Amino acid sequence: MAIVCQSIRPNLLLVNELLLTDEERDRAGARLVALLDSYERGLPEAEILPAPDRDALSSLLATPMPEHGVGVDGLFDAWESTILPNSTTVAHPRFLAYVLGPPNGIAPYAEAMAAAMNQNCNFWQLSPAASVVERSVLEWLASVVGFPSGARGILTGGGSLATLQALATALHDRVPDFHATGLQRDAAPLVVYTSVEAHRSVDKAAAVLGIGLDNVRHIATDPLHRMDVHALRAAVEEDRAAGLRPWYVVGTCGTVSTGSVDPLDEIADLCAAEDLWLHVDGAYGALFLLSEEMRGLMGGCARADSITLDPHKLLHAPLEAGCLLVRDGAKLRDAFAFDSSYLTVAEDPLMTDYMDYGLQLSRNFKAFKVWSALQAFGVSAFRDANARTLALARRLGDGIEATPGLTLLAPVTLTAVCFAVDGASDDEHRALLERLIAENVALLGPVVVAGRRGIRACVTNHRTSEADIGLVLHRLRQAVSRRPRRAAVAGEGPGGGTAATPEHNPV
Template sequence: MDKDTFRKYGHEIVDWIADYFENVRHYPVRSEAGPGDIISKLPKEPPAGPEEMKTILKDFKEIILPGMTHWQHPGWFAYFPANNSPASVLGEMLTAGLGAQCMSWETSPAATELEEVVTDWLRQMTGLPEGMKGVIHDTASTATLTALLTAREVATGFTCNETGLYGFPGSREEQEAGTGKATRTGTGNRSGEKTAAGPALRVYASAEAHSSIEKGVRMAGYGRKNLIYIEIDENYAMRPDKLEEAIQEDIERGFRPACVIATVGTTSSTAIDPVDEIGAVCKKHGIWLHVDAAMAGTAAILEEKRDLMKGAEYVDSLVFNPHKWMMTNFDCSAYFVRNPEHLIKTMSINPEYLKTGRDAQVNNYRDWGIQLGRRFRALKLWFVIRHYGVDGLKEIVRNHIRMAQWLGEQVRVSNHFELLAPISASLVCFRRNDGNSSEKELDRINRELLMRINETGEVFLTHTLLSGRYTIRLSVGQRTTTLADVERAWEIINQAAGGNR
């Protein structure tokens, strides 16, 4: 493609994106395509020769676009948001145009140093302690796995990478005595199942923790049965007293507690685990504390929500996602650590072909995560923070919280709906309840209600289970959403419920 053709189609695509931003509300939020519809319209074999860009764009509009779910729609109230913004898209265009592989300072000095600066901006914006250092990963799932791997190495004296998960000394006493024995047999769960030699490492999380934690525990070699879910309170937050009990019991039975994962904003209800109390337990026992603040962490940029980070002085690692609620398109996940040396010692592999003369003077972010290859994610985040300013981002987040509070009040005063969880950020959890039906019948009523709501095409909501009850979730957080859109969603909900408020 010559430069003139590139310019022509580049302008056309930018114009299309601008029109899409303006008109996205006119699409159905969810695609109306069925399984296999898109595949049936695509050739089974790749083209042998080049095709005109005009033809490719035509197929995008006629085949791909009808199969897209529109996450930027103002009626998007499902899951959590995955926002973009014009500033973010422009930054992403430059990232694609530069085509840089940002694994080290040498391969892209500006990318490395900009990442260092913008992650410290985020630290300041959210009130994290001075001295915590950040890196940008793709997702919170990757960051959580990174935390679990680092916690594993810290718990085993950085021997696990060398000898395998059960090759480290069998007890703290044996390590101190230098015997190196690995004869203790732990139990793989609370029923007493045996594991390989060496004390099994334990991970603790709220019963409401994200599914990526279980996946990370599996991938890091702890084993699913060594993930202990801690009892929650009436607000779905972890109970620190139950955490202390579980840790004490495991120590007495020969397990080695390695990591506690607290959640600031659970997926089901945005419950807030008490990080300060959990942190005190972790400090007492010398356990790595990781905080998953993927969604709600952004709210900490507000002074009135700064208590979300209460207890941050105890935290060893924390993740939150600018790609959820900070107008930065997917993917962009900010991961912070109190001691980068633990992370680097866990992750660093330095073959001769990657060594440079400046390695001791700079950050090489390839050593701060799992991947060697790295995108220039900091650029779009830099664009966003500079374009909106901290005050502009605060106002967006504050407005979303106000909208959620407005909706929550409508549910509270309703005769036919009830709130099922506190509104700690911008998620409203509710259900229809006529006061006369059994729990089983209420589950059926709300399952069918959600289906009718989503069939309108104007809004998209999802569900969860809270205390075993089928719960409808409405998450406010899309850049394009206004109070009028939330009011319309409430109207649709009531219409789908038969007009009863």
Template sequence: MESVRDLDWDPARAAAFLERAAGLWRTFLEQLPTLPVARSWRPGEVRDAVAINVPEEPLAEVELFEHVRSVMFDHSVYPGHPRFMGYVTGAGTIPGAVADLLASALNQNLGGWRHSPAATEIELHLTKWFAARFGLPKTAGGMITSGGSMATFTSLKVARDRRAGWDVRQRGLREGARMVLYASTESHAVVRRAADMLGLGMDAVRPVAVDAAFRMRAGGLRDTIVADRLAGLQPFAVVATAGTTATGAIDPLPEIAGICREEGLWLHVDAAYGGAAVLADDLRPRLRGIEHADSIAFDPHKWMSTPHPGGCVLLRDLADAFDSFHLAASYTVEDRERTGGTFDFGSHGPQWSRAFTAFKIWLSLLAHGAGPYGRRISHEAALARRMGELVVQHEELELATPVSLSVCCFRYVPAGLAPDAAGREAYLDHLNERIMTEVQVDGRAYCSNALLRRRFFLRACIVNFRTEEPDVRALVDVVIEIGRRLDDEMRPAARGPAVAP
């Protein structure tokens, strides 16, 4: 039979292809600080740019890479830009990008140890290291996930199974009382999504009020649990947040852990954003109490800036994950006496097909070191506090709440706008929403938003290792400039009272 080798490139051709890609990457890195953070594309424009018919024969490499440049590099938002401060998106480490290439070259499937021995052991080693940093016991371990959504789902699946009181995996939810869990009104939407995916229903997530600093009220949590038990419901878990998306608030973890211990509830801590603070000497004490968690969701692709995707779930006892996910399959037979007994991630989580995502996190830590990581994270928190100072110092800006971690929420308030003007708050909501939209397409800086007590605020989150104080000042200046222009357009020329949009 004649060989068909069309897809099998020789090493020289592979290296030449890589060299072209590396050249494109280098040019991008050189130009990045001077590029617009984003542009004002329309979906149709990007769709048209992407459209290319898959050819019957291969494209010439020159044409191929020109298409990649014009589509991907010219039609993307750049989270690695020093002035990107939107959402909670890291810059993407250089070692992490290289690790992605090497991991793809090896093409390991981490569903089972026997076909990914080194990769499996690296992920086990990495997650054990993270667990130790959070103060979890030696029984702890975890898995690298696509992000906080899968980490939260995995954790709450284990929590449901451990706290149900019957074999919920086999018999489902119909055996007992309705199971409910608790999260603050500032918790991430992934908690409700996980409840939906687990068949509990989104209403099973019982909201707990927050205090003036947007932290869960521990007393309110206790009262809600008591009321639910009296109503015949079955509480099983509490989701505390270490670094809320909107403001970076950290729930009172020691108090919540005490309530969970007294009530026999599973404590899950959503530290997807704030968990990286454990690497910074000055911020680590703020996570006190996280060592009592039964599970933790943590996203290195956020404040550690490793390339997407790269989340992490940590469990106080990794064996609990096996009990929740293991299924015997005829095609995974193992002679454990001969192999010595191996660890299969496919038996500890929802996925059997798993990428070697851990490698980019591991290589980033090896290349940079935990110390420099911690110092940079501390510096980014200091930059956010500096932004808060700039906001307070300017008469046309208003700080929403004291800066927590590396998030600064504020809004533009036009000079001369009377505090008691008719429709003032509605006008400010509309004005600041317009400001955010204009900033995002302006290209000089980038922020997102937070809704706090139903009011619209601009939000800057600094998780970018290229951001420095001049970049922080630039965002503030751009907001003021655009705010003044829009206010002139939206209010009467005489700058009278605000009117609702």
């Protein structure tokens, strides 16, 4: 629907046209509290993936920006009539398609306060409290990983930017005079190693920084979908023999597809022996280190030269809040610090100038929402929430294994549960996903595991309950029970993939 443009505040032009009156502040506060409350209460019955109202969105696009504003009530009306109904309900307890959890309960209030303060977190004079808050958050995150006291880091817009900055830090550390000459030199090409299951941000960072995709090796994985260390060692030896320069390895602590965790200790041993920089992509999984039961699996994170984390995943901060930590903090600063007379302030041992630790100069106060949630709820609340999602994912995996007609495609290592309907075609899997969302049962996603297509649920939602998982399992069992019985096909492996009859068997 089009937004009606009318002026309701001409008297403010004599005061300040960009401020609210006392009455308008009261009205905005009341409507915001009511809207947040109704949104929260309505989540269980909300549509997970509402069909976009294309007429309303087209009207929004076609309506010019108003010369005179619609005022507080007009704006809130537009939010409620057009924006919210056409937004994916990420906070719904059965939003299970991606590694994306809903914000924690204090987040909207912390975000509002951060917007009011509008701190520019570049050098400490512009944001003294913010500088200390970010340092506090980063030091805590480093302690969770197991990094030494000399580690330093920075909060970023997400894992992709953190990966880019990690690669840039390693380039500066390992390539002489990198700031001056970059890669424009007569030298052996640098080679990056990661697994075939790695996040695409590794390739993107290598391409953007001039490493080149031809110099990125995607190492095969073992039967558990983890990087094969023997294959990694062979690739490094082969490249050295060819006159290339191996220098950077990316291990993954929680692959996006299956949640597998690379054998990080073995990879760290190899990197130490071969003098390779070890980066760990822990955007999905590393913060499961809060759970004591995961430390045996993930302890190798502490041996990395750098690691990426995503507080907007397992700490349930609202987007965006990624993080890069570097074991030797001096290397991070050396990579990004540049002198500018107009930005010089006196050094203070309590403060940090984050413009010297990353790409951005203008930076918002990302640390505030992370710090505020940790203060409000305590670390144990996040530990418990993460443990609950791990348990729910195992329950879903166990239920799928116990259901004739469904096959797990990978072990449930973290919270990703990958499975297939036995004998179902790609179209049938797609139809099942569409039916689940059409019935508002759950939003799941497609996946390909070892060449086989199937379905993936990822339980990273702190609102998800036993009842939600039970409903998903019940609906999946209904779907497979309605499929015609299929005769065994000679040579078909467990779980199958070849139809016994030519007829179409909808799920």
